[in-house]
Amino acid sequence: MAVMNESGTKSAVATYCLACFLLIVVLSSCGRNKGGSGNAGNGGRAMDSTLVIAMLGDADYLNPVLGSTVTSGNIIGLVYPSLLQSEFDTTTGLLNYMALEKKLRDVTPGQGKKTPKGALAKSWRMSGDHKSITYILRHDAFWNDGQPVVSGDFKFSYKLYGNPVIASTRQQYLAELVGADKGQVDFDKAIETPDDTTLVFRFYKPVPEHLALFHTSLTPLPAHQWKNVKPDEFRHSSLNLEPLGAGPYHLKSWKQQQEIVLSSSRKSNLPKPGTIPQITFRVVPDYTVRLAQLQTGAVDVVENIKPEDFTALLRANRQIDVKTVGLRVYDYVGWSNIDQEEYRRSGRVRPHPLFGSARVRLALTQAIDREAIIDGYLKEYGVLCNTDVSPSLKWAYNDRITPHAFDTAKATAMLKAEGWLPGPDGILQKQGRKFSFVLYTNSGNARRNYASVIIQQNLRSIGIDCKLEVEESNVFFENLQQRKLDAWMAGWSIGLEIDPLDVWGSDLKKSRFNFTGYQNPRLDQLCELAKQKMDPTGARPYWLEYQEILHRDQPITFLYWMKETQGFSKRIEGEELNISGTFYNIDDWRLRPSANVAL
Amino acid sequence: MLSYIFKRFLIAIPLVFGVLTLTFFIIRLAPGDPAAFFIQPGISPNVAEQIRMQYGLNDTVPVQYVKWLANVLQGDFGRSFSRAQQPVFDVIASALPITMTIALLTLVANFTFGILIGVISAIRQNTFLDRFLTVTALFFYSMPEFWFALMMIILFALKLPLFPASGLNEIGAEGFGPVEFVFDRLWHLVLPVTVLSINGAAGIARYVRGSMLEVIRQDYIRTARAKGLPENIVIFKHALRNALLPVITLMGSSLPFIFSGALFIEVIFAFPGMGRVTVEAIFARDYPLIIANTFISGSLIVLGNLFADVLYAVADPRIKL
Numbered sequence: 001m002a003v004m005n006e007s008g009t010k011s012a013v014a015t016y017c018l019a020c021f022l023l024i025v026v027l028s029s030c031g032r033n034k035g036g037s038g039n040a041g042n043g044g045r046a047m048d049s050t051l052v053i054a055m056l057g058d059a060d061y062l063n064p065v066l067g068s069t070v071t072s073g074n075i076i077g078l079v080y081p082s083l084l085q086s087e088f089d090t091t092t093g094l095l096n097y098m099a100l101e102k103k104l105r106d107v108t109p110g111q112g113k114k115t116p117k118g119a120l121a122k123s124w125r126m127s128g129d130h131k132s133i134t135y136i137l138r139h140d141a142f143w144n145d146g147q148p149v150v151s152g153d154f155k156f157s158y159k160l161y162g163n164p165v166i167a168s169t170r171q172q173y174l175a176e177l178v179g180a181d182k183g184q185v186d187f188d189k190a191i192e193t194p195d196d197t198t199l200v201f202r203f204y205k206p207v208p209e210h211l212a213l214f215h216t217s218l219t220p221l222p223a224h225q226w227k228n229v230k231p232d233e234f235r236h237s238s239l240n241l242e243p244l245g246a247g248p249y250h251l252k253s254w255k256q257q258q259e260i261v262l263s264s265s266r267k268s269n270l271p272k273p274g275t276i277p278q279i280t281f282r283v284v285p286d287y288t289v290r291l292a293q294l295q296t297g298a299v300d301v302v303e304n305i306k307p308e309d310f311t312a313l314l315r316a317n318r319q320i321d322v323k324t325v326g327l328r329v330y331d332y333v334g335w336s337n338i339d340q341e342e343y344r345r346s347g348r349v350r351p352h353p354l355f356g357s358a359r360v361r362l363a364l365t366q367a368i369d370r371e372a373i374i375d376g377y378l379k380e381y382g383v384l385c386n387t388d389v390s391p392s393l394k395w396a397y398n399d400r401i402t403p404h405a406f407d408t409a410k411a412t413a414m415l416k417a418e419g420w421l422p423g424p425d426g427i428l429q430k431q432g433r434k435f436s437f438v439l440y441t442n443s444g445n446a447r448r449n450y451a452s453v454i455i456q457q458n459l460r461s462i463g464i465d466c467k468l469e470v471e472e473s474n475v476f477f478e479n480l481q482q483r484k485l486d487a488w489m490a491g492w493s494i495g496l497e498i499d500p501l502d503v504w505g506s507d508l509k510k511s512r513f514n515f516t517g518y519q520n521p522r523l524d525q526l527c528e529l530a531k532q533k534m535d536p537t538g539a540r541p542y543w544l545e546y547q548e549i550l551h552r553d554q555p556i557t558f559l560y561w562m563k564e565t566q567g568f569s570k571r572i573e574g575e576e577l578n579i580s581g582t583f584y585n586i587d588d589w590r591l592r593p594s595a596n597v598a599l
Numbered sequence: 600m601l602s603y604i605f606k607r608f609l610i611a612i613p614l615v616f617g618v619l620t621l622t623f624f625i626i627r628l629a630p631g632d633p634a635a636f637f638i639q640p641g642i643s644p645n646v647a648e649q650i651r652m653q654y655g656l657n658d659t660v661p662v663q664y665v666k667w668l669a670n671v672l673q674g675d676f677g678r679s680f681s682r683a684q685q686p687v688f689d690v691i692a693s694a695l696p697i698t699m700t701i702a703l704l705t706l707v708a709n710f711t712f713g714i715l716i717g718v719i720s721a722i723r724q725n726t727f728l729d730r731f732l733t734v735t736a737l738f739f740y741s742m743p744e745f746w747f748a749l750m751m752i753i754l755f756a757l758k759l760p761l762f763p764a765s766g767l768n769e770i771g772a773e774g775f776g777p778v779e780f781v782f783d784r785l786w787h788l789v790l791p792v793t794v795l796s797i798n799g800a801a802g803i804a805r806y807v808r809g810s811m812l813e814v815i816r817q818d819y820i821r822t823a824r825a826k827g828l829p830e831n832i833v834i835f836k837h838a839l840r841n842a843l844l845p846v847i848t849l850m851g852s853s854l855p856f857i858f859s860g861a862l863f864i865e866v867i868f869a870f871p872g873m874g875r876v877t878v879e880a881i882f883a884r885d886y887p888l889i890i891a892n893t894f895i896s897g898s899l900i901v902l903g904n905l906f907a908d909v910l911y912a913v914a915d916p917r918i919k920l
Contacts, residue, residue, distance in 0.1 A: 046771020061683055068636070167649035169642045235653075236684040256682075256693060257871030258767065284765055284869045288749055292757050292764045474631035474884065481638065495641060502640045513640055 047297075049277040051572065051591060053583075054284045054299040058257050062243045064219035065160045066235060068169045071260075071281060074583050076219060078262060078279070079245035081141060081149060081270045083121050083217040087114040088496060088580045093393035094536065095496050095580075097213040099123050100138060104210060113576065114585065117271030118247070120149055120220075121199075124213070130206035130534060133216060137197040141270060143222045143246050151193040156223035159187050165231040173215040176203040208534045214497065248274040248587040257283055274587045275574075291567075294320060300569040303582055306446070307381045307565065319570045325577040326563035327392050330385045331448065331491040333368070333439070333455065333557040335361050338517030340483040343508070349517065354437055354486065359414050361554040365404050367411040367462050373451045374560050381565055385558035387550040388503070390494055392579055395537050398547040404554075412462050420463075428463040436465035441489040442476040448489050451559065455489075480515050488515075496580065497536075498543060501527045504555070518555035600912065604905065611901040618897040619890060623667060626889055627660050633680045633884040654680055654886075667890075676894070677887035681880065687891040690876060697767065698858065698865075698872035700784075701791060705861075706853055708796035709803055714839075714846065716800065717807025721842075722834060724812060732804070740801035745863040748794045752867070755790060762790045765869035791868045795861055803849060811842040840914065847914055851907020855899040859892075 059072040067076050085098045091108040098104070098116035102123040121135045141149040158177075161168045162185050179186030181204045192200040201216045225244050229237045243251050247270055249262040260281040264274035282299060284290045291309060293299040295317045305313065310322055335355035342350050355361055374382035383391065384403045391397050415428060415435075423429035427436060439455065441448045452468050459466045466487075471479065479485050492503070505511030505527070506519040526546045530539035566582050568575060571592045578584040632638075633654060634647040651657055655666065670677060678684040716736060720729045739747075756764035763769070769783050814820065815838050823833045862874035873892070880888035912918045 046769070046774065050770050052770055060681075164645065164649050165653075167637075167646050167653065169637060169646055171646065172641060172643040175643070236678060240683060253773065255871075257875070258869075280770055282766060282869070283871070285875070286765075286867045286869070289752060289765045289867055289869065292752055295757060296760055296764065298764060298766075472631075474635060474882065477635055477638075478630050478632060492640075499641075512638065512644060 046278075048591070048593060051276045051279045051301070051589065052299045053279065053281050053301040054290045054293060055281050055303075056283075056285060056290075058283050059254075059260060059281075061235075061240055062251060062254070062260075063221070063240050065157065065166060065168045065170070065221060066240070074581070075251075075260060075262065075281065076243075077247070077581075077583070078249040078274070078586065079243050079247050079251060080219045080221075081120050081246040082118065082219055083135065083154070084213060085114055085116050085119045086214075086217075086580065088578055090392070090579070092395050093390075093397070094395055095210065095214070097210070097217070099135075104213060115271055117269075118587075120270070126209045126212065130203075130208065130212070132200060132202045133209075133212045135199040135201075135216075137199060139197060141246060142267070143225075143244055144250055144265060144267075145222075145225075145244060147222065147224055148196070149220070149222075149246055150196040151199040152196065153220040153223045154199050155187065155191045155193050156227070157218065157220040158185075158191055160221065160226075160231075160234070161218055162187070163231050163234075166234045170218055173218055176205060176207050176211075176215060178202045178204050180204060206534070208531075208536065210536055211497070246270050248272060249279060252278070259283065271587070275590050279586070294567050294569070297569065300572055301582070302567040303564070305565045305567045307377065307379055310565070313567065321568045321570055322565055323568060323575075323577050324381060324563040324565045325579055325582070327383060327390045327561035328496075328579060329491060329493045329564065330388065330390075330561045331451065331489065331559045332385070333364075333559065334480075334485075334488045334490060334516055335364065335556060336483075336486045336516060337361075337519075337555055340486065340517065343517065344483055349508075349519065352486065352517075353433060354435060357418055358553045360418050360420070361557070362404065362552075363411040363414040363418075363462075364459070364464075365554050365557040366407045366414070367464070368455050368458050368557060368559075369406045370403075370559050371406060373454050376454070377447055377450045378560060378562060381563040382560040383563075385561045387547040387558060388492065388494060388500060389498060389543060389547050390561065393496070393498065396498060396540055396543040398544045400544075401547060401551050404551075408458075408462050415462070422463050426463055427465050434465065435463065436467075437487050438467045438469050439487045439489060440469050440471055440476060440479070440485050442473040443470045444473070448491075452489055481512075483515065483517070485515075498530070499527075500546075504550075516555050518553070520549060520553065523549055600909070604909065607905050607908075611898070611905075614901060615894065615897045619671070619894055620664075622890055622893045623664060623886075624660070626884070626886055627663070629884075631884045633886065635884070676891045679880070679885055679888045681883035681885040681888070687887050690888060691873070691891060691895065694871055694873045694876045695858065697870050698874070701788065701795070701861070701864070701870065701872065702856055702858070704788060704792045705795040705799060706850075706856075708792060709799035709853075710846070710850070712796065712800035713803025714807050714843075716804035718811055718834065718839060718842075720804065720808040721811035721815065733808070736801035736804045738801075739797050740805070742798065744794060744798055744861070745867060747798065748791070748864060748867045751790050751794055763787050764790075765867070767870060791864045791870070795864055803846065806845055806849065807842060810845050811838060814838045814842040817841075844911065844915060847910045848907050851903045851905075851910065852900075854903030854906060855896050858899050859896045 055071045057069065057071060059067060059075055060069050061067040061072055062075055062079065064076045064080055067073060087096050087098065089096055089105070089107060094105065096103060096105050096107060098114070099119045099121035100116055100123070103116070120137055120141050122138050124133055124135045126133050137149070137151055143149060158174065160166055161170055162174045174180060174185050177185045177190035179190060190202050192202070194200070201212070203212070222244050225239060229239060241254060246268065248265060248268050250265045252261040252263040254260050262279045264277050266273050284293060284299070290299070290302045291305070291313060294302045295313065297319070305322060313320060314322065336352045337355060339350045339352050339356070342348055351357065370384055374384065386401050386403055389396055389398065419430045420428040420435055421430070423434065427434050429435070439452055441452055449470070456466045456468055480488060480490070501524070502511055503513045504518060504520070504523055505514055506521060506524050508514055508517060508519070523546060526542045530542040533539040566577065573590045573592060574585070575589050576585050633656065634650040637647040637650055655663060658666070676687045679687050679690050682690050716732050720732045723729045752764045755762050763786070767784060767787055768780070772780055772783050775783060820833060820838055823837045859873055859877070862878055864870070865872040865874040876888065877892045880892060
């Protein structure tokens with residue numbers, strides 16, 4: 001009996017194990033991409049012809065009208081064709097636009113490495129009154145399904161970009177087209193397509209040529225593929241999963257939240273088939289794991305490597321290169337210039353009791369040892385920041401401004417002159433009010449945490465009580481928008497065209513990002529004057545004055561510019577970093593065949 | 600027993616429904632805006648408004664609730680805000696197989712090793728082996744999973760490159776044959792499953808040891824030995840079956856884990872499982888996805904408890920349902 005039972009138990013266990021294994025095998029294969037048909041025999045060989053890029057998160061849409069994440073932008077740039085090619089000229093800091101046979105500006109020798117062959121436009125002509133621009137398109141551009149790319153595709157796509165039901169994040173680009181001033185773009189008048197290769201955009205006001213080029217070069221969608229999709233179905237159409245492009249790569253497979261695989265488009269002439277046969281964008285959410293994978297050679301590119309990891313990374317693997325580009329990103333301490341509570345309650349603008357005076361804000365900037373933050377954290381990858389005009393935009397940057405030096409004696413004297421005197425507990429006081437506030441920042445940012453601790457210590461040493469509080473990013477951002485914070489630490493990433501009215505404009509209702517409540521009519525005027533100049537360099541005097549005003553008034557304490565730092569495997573050849581993006585010439589990158597990276 | 604199960608199901612319906620209603624209001628009362636991502640310089644202020652309109656967020660909360668209720672009663676949980684407006688159950692359906700693979704492998708390893716270590720510790724009570732196993736189990740039990748996972752990656756993916764650090768498959772795995780593909784998948788699962796099961800097995804071992812020690816002192820075990828039964832029959836048939844009762848409760852409560860996923864492991868090993876779906880939905884304030892996830896985990900907790908109760912009756916004939 002006992003023997004019978006024992007064998008019964010054994011067979012039950014065996015069946016159980018078998019069942020579990022089968023279930024696992026079935027489950028594992030569920031996620032397998034059935035459509036994929038790679039010709040690689042094994043992982044090693046596949047790696048030889050595949051560039052692997054680690055990314056923090058997945059693309060949201062591979063549709064240029066909808067895509068709004070960085071990953072989406074990178075992939076859309078490789079899959080879809082573009083009307084013009086653009087390039088950032090590092091000697092001047094100006095963006096150059098190129099069609100096949102025309103350039104906006106002559107390039108400085110040594111610059112201008114980007115070929116215009118990828119552009120759909122042969123040339124363009126700006127009308128004398130700057131109220132229309134006419135493009136002549138090339139005849140030999142085709143979508144991947146063999147249909148020609150025609151001017152009608154642009155008109156069709158611009159209607160999508162401007163459709164409120166679709167809610168494209170790029171609808172701002174249509175703001176100068178005819179009818180936009182009355183609230184609704186009149187597409188029949190604003191975009192004309194007399195024939196398949198002529199495309200005319202009309203504006204309701206004169207627009208500088210560089211801005212016209214920027215705003216009319218939105219990526220087109222193939223009209224023949226999308227024409228039957230209703231606007232309210234646009235965002236969840238299955239066509240979003242099968243992007244039809246014409247660029248150097250096409251989508252091979254997209255396993256959501258895992259990887260996006262692009263294959264070189266052999267027939268592409270915009271500008272040519274990608275040199276690397278296959279590019280895989282892999283989602284690796286954890287930073288440490290991204291670094292580990294770069295070290296083992298499992299991935300080839302990791303963006304935004306923290307300065308504190310460089311030495312260890314380069315020591316661990318000599319086959320890695322860290323490259324930097326910048327400067328587009330800065331951190332700052334925001335001070336409420338106005339009494340936010342009063343403004344929320346009654347809409348009245350009154351100076352903030354602590355930070356309302358420009359002299360107090362200047363004293364705070366001088367009390368913060370910004371160099372110490374750079375030396376301690378960013379090292380050579382940080383640059384002192386004076387205003388929000390980046391030193392990289394050389395044509396507009398004011399290099400005569402001397403940074404406010406760290407000087408606690410001066411800061412104390414200035415605060416004293418403003419009536420802030422030490423109280424019995426050592427904290428500064430004025431009319432019974434202590435100089436005490438909470439400095440908010442968003443969670444999960446080690447750099448800002450580091451900086452905020454130094455700021456707290458610096459301010460404490462001159463008698464200011466600064467408490468630190470970290471908030472979940474969503475909550476932090478909402479509080480900032482609702483003007484609930486008096487002091488905070490955050491950052492901005494600037495565009496390559498200077499357009500700061502959203503951040504500093506005196507009309508607090510219109511300027512959505514003027515969280516400080518800073519108001520200065522002269523600054524508004526300068527921004528408007530600069531916009532009216534048809535040649536950007538003509539606006540240089542306005543921008544110089546703009547920087548002087550910001551430097552004097554210190555609406556916020558500008559901390560530091562950060563270089564963006566990217567890690568590359570040395571098996572990649574031909575990569576060039578550009579401020580306009582890490583993957584700016586990725587279709588020219590090559591992979592060295594000896595793929596296995598030695599540790 | 601069937602009528603008992605039926606009754607429990609009936610009670611579960613208002614319970615799950617209550618949980619969903621609470622979740623509906625709590626997430627809407629929490630600070631944060633699903634359209635916040637669209638409030639950026641360079642993006643027209645109209646976009647956030649248009650998006651809110653599409654999501655139906657401009658209605659008052661009670662109106663939103665009535666609309667939501669009407670849809671849910673028809674089985675429509677809506678479309679995700681943050682994931683390209685996919686139907687929420689499509690999002691979940693793509694994450695579930697991955698989570699279930701990891702969780703089932705982990706549970707099998709957990710219970711196999713946990714029970715084995717627990718039994719050995721109990722029958723060799725107070726020996727060096729018992730103490731060694733107890734201390735080791737406690738050591739792993741108290742270790743934070745995310746840290747342990749990172750250490751395993753540094754050890755076995757970086758210093759000794761034996762296993763991959765993340766991902767579900769090798770680059771180019773689409774070209775593999777079916778057997779090679781499955782082995783590649785299993786090879787990628789070794790580190791995460793090891794991390795999860797070492798941690799879990801250590802906990803289970805503690806339960807089994809305690810309960811086994813209690814059982815082997817009982818009179819009927821002495822009787823079984825006295826009538827000359829082989830020791831392994833005494834331990835595995837007579838003692839273990841009774842000692843497993845508390846473990847069954849654990850099994851029942853593990854059911855939600857199979858479907859809810861292990862967040863840290865999914866983030867660290869880059870698996871697009873349920874844990875990541877849930878947490879990313881919360882950060883993006885993706886209300887429909889949060890509610891659908893709550894629905895699934897709420898239902899499973901109820902089911903898991905029911906499952907445990909039924910298993911009790913199966914394991915112990917004295918318990919009648």
